[in-house]
Amino acid sequence: MSTHESDSILLAALSQGNKAAFDVVFRKYYPKIKFFAARLCGDKAEAENIAQDIFMQLWIRRNQLIEIQNLENYIYVMTKNASFEIIRRSLQRQRIVQETASEEPDDNIIDNELHYKELMAIIKEEIERMPAQRRRIFLMSRREGLSNEQIAQELGLSKRTVETHISLALQQLRHLMPLLELLTLTLMLTREQQF
Numbered sequence: 001m002s003t004h005e006s007d008s009i010l011l012a013a014l015s016q017g018n019k020a021a022f023d024v025v026f027r028k029y030y031p032k033i034k035f036f037a038a039r040l041c042g043d044k045a046e047a048e049n050i051a052q053d054i055f056m057q058l059w060i061r062r063n064q065l066i067e068i069q070n071l072e073n074y075i076y077v078m079t080k081n082a083s084f085e086i087i088r089r090s091l092q093r094q095r096i097v098q099e100t101a102s103e104e105p106d107d108n109i110i111d112n113e114l115h116y117k118e119l120m121a122i123i124k125e126e127i128e129r130m131p132a133q134r135r136r137i138f139l140m141s142r143r144e145g146l147s148n149e150q151i152a153q154e155l156g157l158s159k160r161t162v163e164t165h166i167s168l169a170l171q172q173l174r175h176l177m178p179l180l181e182l183l184t185l186t187l188m189l190t191r192e193q194q195f
Helices: 003-015 019-041 044-060 062-067 071-103 107-128 132-142 148-155 159-194
Strands: none
Touching (some): 132 159
């Protein structure tokens, strides 16, 4: 008996709701269909979904199968169409993502940058309120990264005086600690969203 003749018998049995016939069709074609779908769409997991959907559709539409002349061709055409639909949707999603990314900057990044600028302005304002010597020592320490000893040598002060000024500057900024923590968090979130 040829494959075409055996498929015709299987189709007749399947169209009448014969589960044993469905099992035979499934075992015979499932691995081939899964392999074919994987070659078309390039994704094994998606190919498995496609193959399962094909056989689910075969069972759902079993009453219409009696009209099919060639079961193998019918299944392969269904698989090809399903695979192309998956590819089409995937390309469409990628296009939408690219268009969206190129058209609009991320609102969260913009918001974070605005918050960052606002917080930095508040901190700078508080630093500007410090006495001139304290502000200069604090900025040399924090902005330029100089050690207390380097600052003392550069300004002709004792190391203890430099430490006192830095300690007083930090006390003055202490009430801004919640803002500083928020600033740190904002910086972290902005960097994460950019990558």
